[in-house]
Amino acid sequence: MGRGRAPCCDKSKVRTGPWSTAEDLRLINFIQKHGHPNWRALPKQAGLLRCGKSCRLRWINYLRPDLKRGNFTPQEEETIIQLHNTIGNKWSKIAASLPGRTDNEIKNVWNTHLKKRLITDEANKHSTMDDHSPNTCSSNYCTSSSSTSISTSGDDNLEILHCDPDNSPKQASGYSDNGYIENIPSDINIDIGVWELLNSNINPLQESNKTDQQINSCGEQDTNLSVFTENNVDGEIELSKWLRLLENELGLTNDDGDHLRMDGQHTVDQQITNFEPEISPAFLDYSPIIWPSSPQYLGD
């Protein structure tokens, strides 16, 4: 161990920053097909202009199908507090005790909520000892500035992965200055679509006249992306077609099938098109998926 550390990649040749929908789909597609035996080689094999570490992080923290989403339950928070009290900042160890949660997520929750809450509770305890006033700040996420209570539903907020309009993302904003879309309409729910599409049972290309249902944000129409299977020899072609369907759903193409930026302008990204011309440059560049993973995107 302890060799001189070689750069993990040539930073000038990789993309950084938020992942686009197409990048996510391409990563998902590749891992579904091939797994991830070698993260370093994966970006090139998958046609992604990303560092292997970035791909790994994206998959582990965001795209893995077994991830839980939504707020932490009081039980989970209690587990984190107890384990942190025992082993400290061993986030991966703590995450191992919380199935579906990532070390990064736990770290963020600790730093943004739990640590502050413990400090507040400690302060309250001391003040209570002074004036014997009841501690009214026992609810979760009750910080000094607000009292956003979290859902305590028994199914750990898994409802957000289904078609619950009340829990759909209220807004997802991108970076208009960089060409990212300004807003994703809340009724698109791309977050739901991806995994439901991946897990569903009807080949979209055999059922191509059912586009509306296939890419339906609610995923109520069962679909099967056979493009994601090893056995499909035309997988890449089918994937391209499927991505086009998805682009249509997202409004990334016009009626003629031309690729559009979300602002309606045509666009070309030569770097990306060099990899796979079938994939819309607009799609690769201008549509970051915003998953409903954070309380701010959830309904009241």
Add this chain to the structure above:
DNA sequence: AACATTTGCAACCGCATCTAA
């Protein structure tokens, strides 16, 4: 309404550790 500040979290960085040749 406009601006400033705070919050929350995805993503990045770099060191530690693991693994295979």
Add this chain to the structure above:
DNA sequence: TTTAGATGCGGTTGCAAATGT
């Protein structure tokens, strides 16, 4: 056993959204 590359991990940062003034 040594070495180099790959992966894991924890700290930190950047930025959009939320909130306050």
